[in-house]
Amino acid sequence: MVGAEAEVARVAAHVRHPPTESGQNTVLVVGDDLRDWEQLAPTLTPHLWRLGASVHLVSAPATNPPPVASARRLGEELGIEVIAPDGPLLPARDGTTFVLGPAASWWRIVVGAAAQPIGPYHPIPWWAEPSPTAGTGWVALPAGGWLPGGEQPEAADPDDLVLAVPRHDSLFTMVVGTPGQPPVARETLLATVAALPAPVRERLLVVPYGPGQADAAPALADTFGVCVYGADGLPGYGPEGEIAVRGVGAEGGVGPRRLVRTWAHPPNGHPHVAQWAGLAELPESAPGVVSLAEKISVEAVRAGLWVREADSAPGEHTPRHLPPEPDNLVVLVGTHAAPPTSPMFAEVDRLLGLLTAEHREHLRVVVPTGTDGLALEIARTTAATWTSRSALLLDPDGVLSSVASAPAAETAEEAPVPPEQPPALPDEPLASPGDVPASSEEWLAETTVDPAAEAPLPPARVWPDQRSTAAQRHRLRAALGTYYDLHARVVARLLAQHPGLRVLPAGDEPDALMTDLIAVRAFLMGDRSSVAAALRSTSDVGDLAFLACLASGLRRLPSYRGVVYSSVPTQYASHVYPEGRSFWEPTFLEASTTRVAAGAEMTDLVVWSSNGRHVGGVVGGGDTHRVVFPAWSRFVVLGHRPAGSDRCAAVFLRDAPTESGQVDAARNQRLRERLEALTAAGGTASCQAATDPGWAESGELPGCDQTGRPYQSGKPLRG
Numbered sequence: 088m089v090g091a092e093a094e095v096a097r098v099a100a101h102v103r104h105p106p107t108e109s110g111q112n113t114v115l116v117v118g119d120d121l122r123d124w125e126q127l128a129p130t131l132t133p134h135l136w137r138l139g140a141s142v143h144l145v146s147a148p149a150t151n152p153p154p155v156a157s158a159r160r161l162g163e164e165l166g167i168e169v170i171a172p173d174g175p176l177l178p179a180r181d182g183t184t185f186v187l188g189p190a191a192s193w194w195r196i197v198v199g200a201a202a203q204p205i206g207p208y209h210p211i212p213w214w215a216e217p218s219p220t221a222g223t224g225w226v227a228l229p230a231g232g233w234l235p236g237g238e239q240p241e242a243a244d245p246d247d248l249v250l251a252v253p254r255h256d257s258l259f260t261m262v263v264g265t266p267g268q269p270p271v272a273r274e275t276l277l278a279t280v281a282a283l284p285a286p287v288r289e290r291l292l293v294v295p296y297g298p299g300q301a302d303a304a305p306a307l308a309d310t311f312g313v314c315v316y317g318a319d320g321l322p323g324y325g326p327e328g329e330i331a332v333r334g335v336g337a338e339g340g341v342g343p344r345r346l347v348r349t350w351a352h353p354p355n356g357h358p359h360v361a362q363w364a365g366l367a368e369l370p371e372s373a374p375g376v377v378s379l380a381e382k383i384s385v386e387a388v389r390a391g392l393w394v395r396e397a398d399s400a401p402g403e404h405t406p407r408h409l410p411p412e413p414d415n416l417v418v419l420v421g422t423h424a425a426p427p428t429s430p431m432f433a434e435v436d437r438l439l440g441l442l443t444a445e446h447r448e449h450l451r452v453v454v455p456t457g458t459d460g461l462a463l464e465i466a467r468t469t470a471a472t473w474t475s476r477s478a479l480l481l482d483p484d485g486v487l488s489s490v491a492s493a494p495a496a497e498t499a500e501e502a503p504v505p506p507e508q509p510p511a512l513p514d515e516p517l518a519s520p521g522d523v524p525a526s527s528e529e530w531l532a533e534t535t536v537d538p539a540a541e542a543p544l545p546p547a548r549v550w551p552d553q554r555s556t557a558a559q560r561h562r563l564r565a566a567l568g569t570y571y572d573l574h575a576r577v578v579a580r581l582l583a584q585h586p587g588l589r590v591l592p593a594g595d596e597p598d599a600l601m602t603d604l605i606a607v608r609a610f611l612m613g614d615r616s617s618v619a620a621a622l623r624s625t626s627d628v629g630d631l632a633f634l635a636c637l638a639s640g641l642r643r644l645p646s647y648r649g650v651v652y653s654s655v656p657t658q659y660a661s662h663v664y665p666e667g668r669s670f671w672e673p674t675f676l677e678a679s680t681t682r683v684a685a686g687a688e689m690t691d692l693v694v695w696s697s698n699g700r701h702v703g704g705v706v707g708g709g710d711t712h713r714v715v716f717p718a719w720s721r722f723v724v725l726g727h728r729p730a731g732s733d734r735c736a737a738v739f740l741r742d743a744p745t746e747s748g749q750v751d752a753a754r755n756q757r758l759r760e761r762l763e764a765l766t767a768a769g770g771t772a773s774c775q776a777a778t779d780p781g782w783a784e785s786g787e788l789p790g791c792d793q794t795g796r797p798y799q800s801g802k803p804l805r806g
Contacts, residue, residue, distance in 0.1 A: 128164040141168035159196050169196045170205070177229060177250060180324050184209045185229035185250075189241035214259040214287050224279050228252065231260035234279055236297050237268030248341075249296060251323050253330055258316055259287045264297025266339030276303060277310055292316045292349070298337035301389075301410045308352040316361060317350045319389055319411040334413030342413040343449045347375070347387050357407045360387050367441040372397075380434045391417035391451075394435055396425050405485050416446050419453045420466065423483050426458045429764045432465045439473045450474040454490075456482045460757075463490060465765050468649040472680050475704075475711065548622060548634060551698075551717035554595075555632075555639040560602040562632040567609060574605040574612075581704050588643065603640030608705045610637050611713070615677070622674040622718055623797040638718060641675070644700040647714045650765055651678035651699060653692040655788055657736060660690040661727060663788055663798060664738050669723045670790035673797055676716040682766075691737040692789070693766055694722070695758045698742050716742060722789070725759040728766070737766060 127144075144158060158171035174188035185207050186192060192204040207227050208215050214231065226233040226243055230252040233243060243250050249262050261280075264271055280288055293304040293315060304317030318332050320342070325331040332349075334342035349362040360375030366385065369377035375387040384397045390409040403422050420435055421427030439447065452470035454463060458480075467490055470478040478490045555563075564571050578601060582589050591600060610618060610633075621634065653676070655663075664670075678694060696714060703711035723743045730736040739762045741755065788798035 128161055131161075131165060141170065144169060144171040155194050155196065155202055158194070159202065162196050163198055166198060168198075170194065170209075171196065175245075177245075179229055179254065180328065181254065183229065183254060187242065187245060187250075191242070212254065214290075224275070228260070228262060230254045231262070231292075233262040233296075234271055234276065235265040235268065236263075236271045237265055248321055248323070248335070252294065253322055253324065255292050258290050258292040259283075260292045260294060262294045262296045262321075263303045264295060264300040266297045266335060266337060268297060270297065270299030271303075273306065276307070280307055280311070289313045292318065294318050294321060296321055296335055304350070305352045305358065308354045312354045314354070315352045317352055317358075318345075318348065319350065320345050320413070322348070334411060336413040340413065343416060343445050344443075345411075346392070346416075346446075347389075350389065357404075358389060363387060366392075366438075369441070379438055383431065383434050385438060388417075388419070390419070391415070392419070392438070394418065394420045394427075394431065394438065395422055399425055405481065405483060409481070409485055414449055415451045416442075416449045417451050417453050419455075419481060421455055421458065421462075423455045423457055426455055427462050427466070429462050429465055429767075432462070432469050435469060436472070439469070447473055451476055452478045453481050453487065454478065456480050460761075464649075464761050466490070468680075468765065471647070471649050471701075472712070548631065549638040549718050551638065551719060552642060553635055553638040554642075555599060555603055555606075555636040557596060557598075559632040559635045560598060562630075563602060563606060563636050566630065566633065567605070570609070571605060574608045575601060578604045578608060578705070585704070587645075599639070600643065603636050603643060604705060605640075606633060606636035607640035607644070607702060609633075610675070611702060611705060611715075615675075619674040634718075637675070641700045641702075641715060641717050644702060644705070647680070647696050647699045647701040649680065649696060650762065651680055651694050651696045651714045652682045653678045653694065653789075654689040655692055655738070657688055657690045659788055659798075660736065660738050663790065664724045664727075664740075666724055666726045669721060669743060671719055671721050672716065672789045673719060673791065675718050676720065676789055678714045678716070679712045680714060681712045689735070691735050691766070693737050693739050693762050695725075695739075695741040695762060723755060725755050725762070728763060734766070739763065 131142075144161075155171065155173060158169045162169040170193055172184075172186040172191070172193050174186045174191035177185045177187050179185065187207075191207050193206065193209055195203045195205050197203075205211065206215055208229070224234055224239065226235060226240060228243060228249055231254070233249055252260060252262065254260065263276065280291070288311060291304075291307065291313075293307060294317075295301055295303055301319070304315045308315040320332040320334040322330055322332050325344075330348060332345040332347075334345065336342065346366070347360050347363040349360075350358045351361040352358045363375060365371055366377050369379060369385065372378050372384065377385050378397070379385045379394065382397045384395055384399075386393045386395065386406075388406050388409060389411045390406075391411075393406045395403075395406075399422055403424065406419050406422065409417065409419070418435070418439065420431060435452075439450065442450070450470075450473055452466055452474070454466045458466070463478075466478045470476065479487045480490055481487055567574070581604070582600075588604075589600065618634070618637070621630075678692075678696070678699065682691070696716070698720065699714040699716045701713075702715050703713045721743045722740045725739040725741060728734070728737040728739070739759050741758050791797050
């Protein structure tokens with residue numbers, strides 16, 4: 088290493104010495120002190136005995152290399168062979184170096200002979216000796232060769248990701264395509280590979296880089312009758328020095344890390360895993376296959392993961408040939424021959440919990456066509472629990488479609504249309520507050536209700552389809568003060584990430600969207616018990632402007648269709664919520680898409696939601712499980728499940744159309760069966776403790792009694 092003493096000491100602590108070829112030594116020039124390369128001769132003369140007969144001249148990446156003429160004079164003065172680059176150097180993490188630039192090369196300079204170009208690599212890899220990239224169409228890379236799509240560059244741009252692809256020890260890495268450019272024609276691909284020397288053609292690692300290249304490796308394997316290795320993305324170094332593969336989109340966007348690093352594509356056969364890191368602590372039962380549970384396996388496939396019965400037919404074609412997508416990690420559950428069952432999703436839920444946050448962010452839950460309605464609904468709920476992306480259906484031809492458009496989902500309810508305002512309280516209430524018995528036993532006896540009876544209601548202060556007025560929004564902004572701006576920053580990010588929320592209904596004012604959503608966030612981050620108390624009171628209390636903006640903001644958020652959970656004290660559950668009863672809730676009832684662990688004194692409320700609002704994104708910080716039902720939502724009790732040794736007691740409900748008397752017994756029965764199967768499939772394994780400190784305990788039972796008064800339990804109520 089040659090340079091100023093301090094610079095040499097600094098670099099020596101970090102530099103990776105490049106590997107040398109037999110009989111050669113490397114001279115690394117560091118710093119800016121040695122600006123004239125011809126000064127090297129007197130500097131190196133005292134060390135000739137250590138240099139030997141040949142040296143490689145290496146400079147830092149930001150330093151101009153020595154001219155070939157200067158390198159020749161150095162060799163003549165020292166009487167040794169000099170090997171020098173004619174362009175800037177790109178050092179790799181493994182210590183190898185590559186000369187950047189069109190037709191760039193290392194030059195071998197021998198005293199008394201003409202300088203000879205020996206290629207851009209040092210040391211020379213095994214596949215470079217036959218010069219595989221010397222023909223037209225190739226761009227040389229440190230890892231091998233690049234066959235770009237569209238207009239061919241003379242050399243890779245120094246900032247292009249392809250230059251960071253690591254060199255494989257035993258394979259020739261072939262990068263195919265360019266983001267944002269037309270794909271490489273199949274005829275061009277085959278002709279270019281056919282021109283490679285046979286030893287190189289038989290040891291290929293194909294890396295797709297750009298649109299339409301995902302099937303390049305299997306196509307080459309089938310054409311040339313050899314096993315071709317492939318990476319479903321661009322390899323690079325991870326933060327710990329490990330090699331990671333990430334998908335690259337058609338326009339160059341980088342996706343999540345691939346679970347499999349390298350695939351082996353045999354001629355006319357299924358691809359199989361060549362290199363991967365496995366899945367957490369799950370034991371591997373075969374290459375690329377882990378055991379998730381007894382008789383349930385997870386197989387790595389090119390699109391992601393395939394959860395199947397362990398003894399499923401090994402010849403299943405579609406899952407193994409489903410092409411990878413740069414921005415998605417598919418988790419396919421079941422096969423067309425053996426569709427998924429409801430209990431299987433309890434294990435799927437455990438599998439998704441083992442994935443990294445990055446993988447869950449790009450997750451797509453997929454089930455095959457032919458999946459029964461109950462399992463299909465559970466798949467949708469599983470997808471909604473772990474990701475904001477909806478579940479998909481896979482047909483036998485490998486085509487993906489939305490679950491919502493599938494025939495199996497035809498029993499799904501239409502979202503209820505809320506009334507302008509709930510019915511008013513009758514003139515003559517059935518009882519006055521003074522008539523309430525003192526003891527809980529008397530209270531329970533007297534509040535046991537007739538399921539067919541529709542409870543009268545107190546006056547509504549807000550209703551589900553309410554729109555805030557300009558005056559109410561102005562008052563809310565003034566009341567929040569500086570907190571308005573703090574909430575606005577989070578809401579602005581939400582609107583940027585979800586353009587669909589920015590669509591304004593006809594007649595909406597421009598400022599209404601932001602202010603209404605800020606009201607929702609202020610509610611979720613604040614004292615929600617005071618809001619509940621105001622709406623459940625018969626007195627005119629609470630800030631009507633805030634309540635109106637809150638109701639208006641909730642209607643702007645997407646509806647959540649699926650299962651949500653809450654809980655009530657067990658001592659009241661069967662008396663207050665008999666099967667068949669419908670009731671109204673005057674406040675904003677909260678629930679969670681993930682079951683909250685409850686003590687023995689609590690009974691689960693398992694609710695099929697069609698009009699609850701998914702509010703997790705409004706809070707931020709990764710809270711994605713929260714659902715809020717609009718004030719004056721109506722619920723129907725579908726049935727009860729007693730407690731067992733491995734499960735809590737439960738009351739099954741659905742939110743219902745707001746018009747009284749609309750009861751569909753057959754639909755209610757189907758929903759009850761779905762909810763029972765779902766909670767039975769999850770058992771107690773899906774219980775998760777509520778960790779959000781902002782969740783208040785309201786101390787109230789949802790619903791109103793026959794007098795129109797909201798229930799008061801006197802005990803904490805989660806959600």
